[in-house]
Amino acid sequence: MSILSGILITLIFLGIFISPIIGIIAGPKIQWNNQMKDSCEYFDTRISMGTHFPESQYNIRSLDQSVHDQTFFLAPVFAPQADITAKYQYYHRFSGNTANTAHLAIDVDLENAIWRMMELDGPDERTKWAAVGRKRDNAALPAFENVNQTVIYNGTIEQLGPHLWIPDFMMLIQGIDDARQHCEIEPFIRVFDVQGAPIEYYESLIQPKWNWSPEWDEYLMMRTASFGLGRQRLDMCVRENNFRTFEFEEDKYKGVSDISFVPLAIIASYRMRFSEIGRLDCSKDIMDKARDMI
Incomplete structure (x- = not known):
């Protein structure tokens, strides 16, 4: 004994x-895990956004088994026009199926700070091929069927210091430009729907020196995260059943609302565009090393 x-x-x-x-x-890795592990509680849709480079294919999975999985594709579109001042000559298209709409597309023209949401009358095979199909061995250019598109909403994007503001829906993407410049900040991006929020609350969110919290917030609609010991894959956690019509009245559906895909498309397009021009910190070092090897 x-x-x-x-x-x-x-x-x-x-x-x-x-x-x-x-x-x-x-210690730092354990601390990272502790602050991240519960940050996505009550955000029942999860999306992988890529690690260093932005994804071209986004698999959208709900923890609610009654909501079917969805897939979105992201690709740049080059559509030159005779008028060099015309909009949407170079933009990024984010398209796929939502829980409530069979064929949805969101175009983001960052150079002109505008976006538009469209419903298509068929699958967007062009974007799917540009996103993933062209990367396959012996990827022949297929014959694409014409798809009609109807603009549902459109709007603008305003930069407020390190944040992006979507005035048409009163949504704020907090900290996205800080995250562009500093890879370690990417898991701390948050998106707020401040329709109906006190003005003091909104003003606190748009400060240049913004604060992050893992806590639940009634105006918080989605947030990035990176789970594990230290910075890993970037995920997006999205609040479900956050619906309203264009008149900001509540609308009852399941899963992620179509309107919620607007800030998601802007974030994905923002990361891809700045990665293209070598100004996304997460991918910059890798791209620089690749250039040095050429």
Whole structure:
């Protein structure tokens, strides 16, 4: 019995001495995990956004088994016109199926700070091929069927310091430009729907030195995260059943609302566009090394 007691006491003392060492070695990573692990509670849709480079295919999965999985594709579109001042000559299209609309497309023209949402009368095979099909071996250019598109909503994007503001829906993408410049900030982007929020609350969100919290917020509609010990894959967590019509009245459907895809499309397009021009911090070093090898 005394031998067992001695072993137990030894193990306790070893635990006391080893724990600080583990804390010193893995402390920042453990702290990262602790602050992230519960941040997506109550946000029941999860989307992988890529690690260093933005994804071209976005698989949208709900924790609610009654909501079917959806897939979106993101690709740049070059559509030159005779009028060089015309809009949507170079933009990014984010298209796929939502829980409530079979064929939805959102175009984001960052150079002109505008966006538009459209319903299509068929699948968007062009964007799917440009996003993933062209990357396959022996990817022949297929014959695409003509698809009609109807503009549902359109709007503008305003930059407020490190944030982006979508005035037509009163949505704020907090910290996105800081995240563009500093890769480690990407998991801390948050999107707020401030329709009906006090003006003081809105003003607190748009400060240049903004604060992040893992806590639930009634105006918070989606947030990025990176789970695990330290910065891993970037995920987006989206609040479901956050619906309203264009007149800002509540509308009852399941899953993620179509309107919620607007800030998601803007974030995805923002990351892809700045990665293209070598100004997205997460992919910049890798691209620079690749250029050096050429």
